[in-house]
Amino acid sequence: MTCHHYKQALLELAAAGPESKPDPKLQAHLQTCSSCRNAFENERSLFASIDSCLCSSANAEIPSSFIPTLRAQLQRESPAAQRARITNPLFWLPAIAAAAIILFLVASQDRRIKSQPTAEQFATERTESSVVTATTAASPSQATTAPITAAVGKPVASKAIIAPDKNPARASSSDPEILVPPDQEILLARYADQFRRHHQSSATLLTEVAPDQTALLQVPLIQIAELDVKPLADTQREGQQNDLREK
């Protein structure tokens, strides 16, 4: 058999390790063929290098601190140590602090929400304000003193008092508080001012007009004299006579 035939067998023999024994035929060929013997030795030296490198890598010296460090970590990991850590107040301190902050935030948010009227309260206020507006429209004399109220269609709004009244007597009266979006407070205040001024002027006008001036005008009937009706033929004849006279 040729060397090419033994090539694969030699490679596999080398890969199998130094303890592997060659086939008798292969052994005989190796003894007779120097090139195959050299190739086989090269393969074996390659595998020996691989093995030595792998062994030196795998059998590295263990650091002296490895086992003591590990035992210390295991001691910390033991259930008794964990229980002791849990019962330690300092263990819970960050959690307690975090819980306190969260509670404070939730409470402040809740207080802010409660200070704002709910949708039902808002609807009630709207109804009341419309009633007040209707009352002021019905009695213009009171319109000058009645607070101007307005209802804003948006349910989400901030609370604003249009006509802030420092007088405690009036403040205790039923001045409605109006919910206004934050960006519309100024506009609504202007509107309320104009509305109030308008009402005052209109009320003044209405009060100054005398009752007799509001009565209907008495127009006299037109006096027309009696008409002289003549037939058309007579009028033509008279016209001709007049023309002749002028000539």
Added chain:
Amino acid sequence: MQELVLIQPGRTAETDLQRNAAEAAQRREFEEHLAECGPLAFRVARGVLRNTADAEDVAQDAILRAYRRFDKLRDRGRFKAWLVRITFRLALDRAKSSNRRQHRETLWSQPERCPSPPTAEDLAAANQFRSRLDHAVDELPEKQRLVLLLSAIEGHSLEEVAALLNIPMGTVKSRLFFARKQLAEKLR
């Protein structure tokens, strides 16, 4: 002065004592395993990572994980194989996730582990060979790699590797054969 003892409802001192005793026994058993398997875990990690510091970290992590789940291990006789698998998996994860592998200190570059060859050419050739071997080992399939690594660790015969991995002896031999062949093809 009388000592006050807080007794929680549903718990008695006897159950606490029993539990403590059980925990102590379990810990003792684990430490017995640890004396035998700790170095093996380190070597498995070292064989994958080729870096002492990383291998120490990974081995400690693996042992701690094993300790946390030790009570769930039904067959305590399989602890060694269990720990080897955990360590190998963690080491592979560490090696894959780390981009610093090229810059790590490797076994091949440690002068005390590798006696310097007489000439610079020989040193360069040896380093090059080891670098190529390193890459070739990294490209092996995981199963072949684990068998190659365990068989390279001193004191592990092929029978022990087979018992450790719970696979037949023939499988160990074939995996080792194909791993070595593949390495040689890449290094030839």
